[in-house]
Amino acid sequence: MSRLQHxxxxxxxxxxxxxxxxxxxxxxxxxxxxAVESADNVSRLSEIDCRSLHGRIILVKDNICTxxxxxxxxxxxxxxxxxxxxxxxxxxxxxxxxLIAGKTNMDEFGMGSHNIxxxxxxTTMGRIGVEERSAGGSSGGSAVAVxxxxxxxxxxxxxxxxxxxxxxxxxxxxxxPSYGLLSRWGVIAYANSLDTVGILGNDVDxxxxxxxxxxxxxxxxxxxxxxxxxxRLSPRKISSSSLRxxxxxxxxxxxxxxxxxxxxxxxLQRLQERGHSLHTVRxxxxxxxLSAYYVLAPAEASSNLARYDGVRYGSRAKGVDGTPxxxxxxxxxxxxxxxxxxxxxxxxAFSLSAQAIDNxxxxxxxxxxxxxxxxxxxxxxxxxxxxxxTHSENEGVDxxxxxxxPTLAPQLSEVENQDPxxxxxxxxxxxxxxxxxxxxxxxxxxxAEKDRQPKLKAEDVRExxxxxxxxxxxxxxxxxxxxxxxxxATRS
Amino acid sequence: MVKGLKYGRDRWxxxxxxxxxxxxxxxxxxxxxxxSVESLLPNKAQSADAPKISSKQLHHLLRLSAxxxxxxxxxxxxxxxxxxxxxxxxxxxxxVDTKDVTPLRAIRDETKAAEKEQTITLExxxxxxxxxxxxxxxxxxxxxxxxIPIDASDVEDWDVLGSAERKVGKYFVVxxxxxxE
Numbered sequence: 001m002s003r004l005q006h007x008x009x010x011x012x013x014x015x016x017x018x019x020x021x022x023x024x025x026x027x028x029x030x031x032x033x034x035a036v037e038s039a040d041n042v043s044r045l046s047e048i049d050c051r052s053l054h055g056r057i058i059l060v061k062d063n064i065c066t067x068x069x070x071x072x073x074x075x076x077x078x079x080x081x082x083x084x085x086x087x088x089x090x091x092x093x094x095x096x097x098x099l100i101a102g103k104t105n106m107d108e109f110g111m112g113s114h115n116i117x118x119x120x121x122x123t124t125m126g127r128i129g130v131e132e133r134s135a136g137g138s139s140g141g142s143a144v145a146v147x148x149x150x151x152x153x154x155x156x157x158x159x160x161x162x163x164x165x166x167x168x169x170x171x172x173x174x175x176x177p178s179y180g181l182l183s184r185w186g187v188i189a190y191a192n193s194l195d196t197v198g199i200l201g202n203d204v205d206x207x208x209x210x211x212x213x214x215x216x217x218x219x220x221x222x223x224x225x226x227x228x229x230x231x232r233l234s235p236r237k238i239s240s241s242s243l244r245x246x247x248x249x250x251x252x253x254x255x256x257x258x259x260x261x262x263x264x265x266x267x268l269q270r271l272q273e274r275g276h277s278l279h280t281v282r283x284x285x286x287x288x289x290l291s292a293y294y295v296l297a298p299a300e301a302s303s304n305l306a307r308y309d310g311v312r313y314g315s316r317a318k319g320v321d322g323t324p325x326x327x328x329x330x331x332x333x334x335x336x337x338x339x340x341x342x343x344x345x346x347x348x349a350f351s352l353s354a355q356a357i358d359n360x361x362x363x364x365x366x367x368x369x370x371x372x373x374x375x376x377x378x379x380x381x382x383x384x385x386x387x388x389x390t391h392s393e394n395e396g397v398d399x400x401x402x403x404x405x406p407t408l409a410p411q412l413s414e415v416e417n418q419d420p421x422x423x424x425x426x427x428x429x430x431x432x433x434x435x436x437x438x439x440x441x442x443x444x445x446x447x448a449e450k451d452r453q454p455k456l457k458a459e460d461v462r463e464x465x466x467x468x469x470x471x472x473x474x475x476x477x478x479x480x481x482x483x484x485x486x487x488x489a490t491r492s
Numbered sequence: 493m494v495k496g497l498k499y500g501r502d503r504w505x506x507x508x509x510x511x512x513x514x515x516x517x518x519x520x521x522x523x524x525x526x527x528s529v530e531s532l533l534p535n536k537a538q539s540a541d542a543p544k545i546s547s548k549q550l551h552h553l554l555r556l557s558a559x560x561x562x563x564x565x566x567x568x569x570x571x572x573x574x575x576x577x578x579x580x581x582x583x584x585x586x587x588v589d590t591k592d593v594t595p596l597r598a599i600r601d602e603t604k605a606a607e608k609e610q611t612i613t614l615e616x617x618x619x620x621x622x623x624x625x626x627x628x629x630x631x632x633x634x635x636x637x638x639x640i641p642i643d644a645s646d647v648e649d650w651d652v653l654g655s656a657e658r659k660v661g662k663y664f665v666v667x668x669x670x671x672x673e
Contacts, residue, residue, distance in 0.1 A: 084654060179599040193598045228609055229601040254525040287527050291584040302557060309558075311664050313655030322668035327555050334560035342559055346571075347578050349557045350545075359586055365595030367585050372596055387603045406529075420574060421581050425529045437599030473599075 003055035006152070007036040007099070010057045013150045014102060022135075022144035024062055024120045025069045026102035032057070035099055051209040054097035058210070059145050059154040062103040063110060064197070065186035066090055069100070073188045074108045074118040077314045077336025087186025088218045089155060089197050096213045101151060105141030108338045109305065110159050110190040113426040114415045115140025115166070117340045124412055125170055127461045133409040136166030136426075139200065143170040146200045153201040153210045159191050160293050161404075161430025163198030164442040168466020169409035171444040173483065174200045175207050177476050179437030180225035182211075183218035191300035192223070194293075194434050204484045207441075211476070232384045233474035238481045243276040245482075246378055246397030250286040251429055257407040259451040263465035264403050267445050270489040271401070279397055281378040285370040286432050292371070293431040294424055295351050295364035302348025305341070308333060343420060372436040379472040385437075399475070399482050403429055404442040404466030429468060439476040441483045442466040445490045534580035545575055 011032065014023050039055030060066060063073040065083035072078045090100060105123040107115050114134040115123040123140040125133045125147070135144045139156025143166035146154050156163040158176040167174025175198055182197040189195060197214070201207040218224040247268065252261075272278055310316035310332035317335045322328035337345070351360040376383045380396035405426055415423065433440040444464035452463050467486065471479040545553075550572055554561055562568035600606075614621075624634045658665040 080657075081655065084651070223598065223600070226601070229606060249526050252525050254528040255530065256525065285588075288585050288588050290529070291532060291582045294578070295582045295585065306558070311656065311658075311666055312652075314657075316657045320667050320669055322666075324669060326560060327558050328666070328668055329558050330554075330560045333558050337559075342557075343574060343578070345557045345559065346553055346575060347582075349553045350575070350579070351582070353553065353556070360582065362595055363585050363588070363590060364582075365597055366590035366593040367588055369593050369596040370588070370590070385599065385601050385603065419577070421533065421577055424581065425532070428529050435596075 002040050004033070004036050004040045007033060007055065007057050010149060010151055011101060013148055014145075017144075017148045017150060019124075020126060020135075020144050020148065021105050021118075021121050021123045022141040022148070022150060023059060023102045024072065024074070024105050024141065027068060027100060032099050032101055039097055051205070051212075052097065053093065053209065053213060056098045056152040057101045058093055058098045059102050059104050059142060059151040060090060060100055061106050061139050061142050061154070061156045063106060063157060063188040063190075064090060064103075064155060065188070066100060066103065069103050071103070071188070072119060073110075074106045074120055075336065075338065075341070076119045077308050077310065077333070079119060079315055081314055083186070085186060088183035088220060089214050090186065092183075092214055092216070093155075093210075098213075104139070104145055104154060104156075106156075107138035107140070107162075108341050109188065109301070110138040110157055110162055110195075111301070111340050111344055112137040113161070113165055113423045114410075114412070116412070116416055117338050119338070122412065122416075125409055128456060128459050131456075132412045134169060134412055134415050136169035136405075136409065138162040138166075139174075139198070140166045140169075142200045143167055143172055143174065146170070146172045146202055149202075153199055153206045155210075156198045156200055157187060157190075158196045158198040158430075158434065159194045160297060160434045161427045163196075163200060164404050164430050164440060164466065164468060165426060167200055167442040168404035168444075168468075171462060171464045172200050172202060173204060173207055173441060173443060174198060174466075175211065175441040175480070175483075176433070176439065177211060177215070178225075178439045178473050180223055181476065182214045183216075183221045183224050185218055185220040185224075189300075189304040191297040192304060193300060194297060196434070196437075204441075204480055204487065208477075208480050211480070215476075229384065234381065236381070236475055236478045238478065238485065241275055243271075243399065243482065243485075244380065244395075244397045245271055245276050245278050246281040246400040247278055248283045248286065248378075248400050248402050249280055250283045251402040253406065253428065255406050255425075256403065259408060259447050260403045260406065260465045262448045262451060263445045264401075264467065266448065267401060267467050267486060267490055271486065274485070274489050276485075281397060281400070283371075283374040283378065283432065285367065285374045286428075288367045289371050289432040289435055290424065290428050292364040292367040293427065293435060294347075295360050296368065296435075298344040298348035299351045299361050299364075300348070301341075302345045302352065305337075305345055308336065310336065340420065368435045371432050375432075375436050375438060375470075375472070381472040381475060383473050385473055398471075399479060400468075400470040401486070402468050402470070404468040405429060408447070408463070408465060433468075433470045436473070438470055438473055439479045440468055440470045441479055442468050443483045443486050445486070532581050532584055534577050545572055545579070547572070550575070 036055040065071045065087045070082045107117045115137040123135040125135045139162050142154035142156040147170040163174040163176050199207045199210045309329040317331040445467045447463050469482050627635050653659050
C-alpha cells in the first residue's frame with residue numbers, strides 16, 4: 001500500500017472518530033495529501049525505505065509547540081495560543097519529511113491519569129458502540145489516535161507515566177526514552193526534571209524509526225544530554241540469545257488485578273521458553289517512589305506554571321487584574337487553570353514553603369536518589385551518569401519486566417467522580433523509571449482467554465494488558481529490542 | 493512462595509536451577525503481594541496524624557500561588573480536606589532513612605569526568621576574550637570590539653507584544669487597584 005493510501009485512510013479516521021476527542025486541531029487535509037503524494041512519487045523512484053518518515057502522518061500532543069496549529073496544553077489559559085516557534089522535535093520530524101496532521105488531546109499541562117482534565121473535554125476509549133473507558137493520561141489523545149489508526153505514530157510527553165499508562169489502557173506501544181535524549185525545547189514544561197518526550201505507535205519499528213530521527217543533541221535545551229556523554233552510552237542491542245530478565249517483586253502489589261498478573265506471568269513464561277532466564281529482584285524504594293513523585297512534580301509545576309499571568313501571552317480574565325483583596329493575576333489564573341492544576345500548584349507551593357522544604361522537597365530528592373541506586377544495583381550495565389555504579393557481583397539483569405498499570409482501563413464514569421488521590425495510584429509502576437530517568441516501553445500483551453469480556457470478544461476486539469520493559473539509562477535500543485522480542489513471544 | 497529462593501547480597505534474589513518451575517512464582521497470583529499502595533491513603537483512624545493546615549496557612553499558600561481565595565466556607569473546607577489528604581499521601585517519605593543520601597536534583601552526567609569537561613577555564617573563554625579590548629589609561633576597562641559583527645536577529649526580530657491580549661502602543665497593560673507598596 002502506498003503512503004498516500006495510508007495517509008488518506010488515517011485522515012479519514014481522524015474525521016470518523018471525532019467523537020472520541022483524540023484530536024483537538026487539524027491541519028488542512030488537501031495540502032497534507034498533496035504533500036504525501038509528492039513524497040510518494042519521490043520514494044517510488046528510489047527504493048521505498050520502510051523506515052523513512054517521508055509522507056508519514058504524525059500527530060503531536062498539544063503541549064508541544066507548533067507554529068501552524070494552536071498549542072493549548074488543554075488549558076483554558078492557553079485556549080487561543082499559537083506558538084511563534086516550532087519545538088525542536090516538531091522541526092526534526094518535518095525535516096525528515098513527516099507531516100504533522102494535528103494536535104492531540106491531553107490532561108491539562110500533563111497533569112492527570114485519565115485524560116479527563118482537559119479544556120477540550122475528555123478523550124474516551126470506545127472500542128465498541130457503547131463503551132466509554134478511560135484512555136489513560138496524560139497523553140490519552142495520542143494513544144487513542146494511534147489505537148484507532150488516525151496516524152502512523154504520535155508524540156506524547158511522559159513525566160510520571162503519561163505515555164506508558166495510556167498505551168497500556170489502549171493496547172498500543174508507548175515508549176519513554178532516557179531523560180535528556182529528546183529535546184524539550186518548545187515542549188511546555190510541567191515538571192522539568194522529569195518531563196520526557198515519548199512516542200506512541202502500533203509497533204516497535206515505527207516507534208524506533210521516529211525515535212532515531214529525534215534522538216539528537218539540541219543546544220537550545222540545557223537538559224539535552226551532551227555529545228560527550230552520548231558517546232559513552234553503549235549502542236547495545238540484544239547481543240546474546242539469552243537475556244537476563246528481572247522480575248521486580250515490589251511491583252507485585254495487593255491491588256494488582258488478577259488479569260494483569262496473569263498476563264505478566266504469561267509474558268515471563270513465554271520469554272523463558274525462548275531461552276531467556278528469569279531473576280527475581282528487589283527494588284525496595286519503589287514503595288516510596290509514588291509519594292516522592294507527588295512531592296517533586298507538583299513543586300516543579302508550581303514554579304513552571306508561575307509564568308501564566310495572561311499578560312505576555314495566554315488568556316486573560318475580564319476586568320481588573322488585581323484588587324486589594326486578591327493578589328495580582330489570581331483571577332486570570334483561577335479562571336484559566338482547571339481544578340487539578342490548581343490543586344497541584346497549591347501542593348507544590350506547600351512543599352517549597354520555608355516550613356516544609358526540608359521534610360518534603362529535599363527529602364523527596366533524596367528518595368529519588370535511593371530509587372536510582374536501587375536500579376543501579378540490579379542492572380548489569382553500569383549507569384553512565386554516576387561514578388562507581390558497576391554491579392559488584394556482575395550478575396545483574398539486562399532489563400526488568402513488570403506491568404505498566406495495576407488494572408486494565410477503568411470505566412470513564414468510575415474515574416470521573418473519583419477522589420483526586422485515587423487517580424495518583426495508577427502511576428505506581430511508571431513513576432520509578434521516571435524518577436531515575438530510565439528508558440521504558442509499554443507493550444500490549446493479550447490477556448488470558450478466560451479474562452476477556454464477552455461483549456468485546458463477540459466483536460472480535462483484542463484485549464491486552466500493558467507490560468513494561470525498563471532498561472538501564474541509555475539502553476534505549478535494548479529496551480526496544482526486548483519489546484520486539486516480547487511481542488513475538490506472546491503473539492506466536 | 494519466596495521460600496525456595498535464596499537471598500542474595502545487595503537485597504536481590506537469585507533463583508536456583510531446581511526452582512525452575514517456581515521461576516514465575518513471583519508473578520503467580522497465589523504468591524504474597526509485597527505491599528499495598530492503599531497504605532498511602534489516609535484512613536479515618538490515621539487522620540489525626542495528618543499534617544494540620546490552618547485557614548491562615550491556606551490563604552498564605554494561595555497568595556504564593558497567585559490563585560483566588562475560596563469564596564465560601566464550604567469551598568475552603570474542601571480545599572483544606574484535599575490538601576490534608578495529599579499531604580498524608582506524600583508525607584509517607586518522611587519515614588525513609590535518608591541520612592547521608594545526596595539529593596538527586598536532575599538527571600544529568602554527574603561523573604567526575606563530566607564535571608572536568610564542563611568546568612569553565614580560560615581556554616573555554618579564549619574566543620570571548622579575543623573579542624574584547626582594554627581601553628583607558630588611568631582607569632583601565634574592557635570593551636567589546638564593535639567591529640566584529642554579531643547576529644542577534646533572532647532576538648531583535650522577536651515581536652514581544654505579538655501574543656499579548658491587552659496592549660496599548662508598545663506596552664503591556666496590567667490593571668491593578670492594589671495600592672503601591
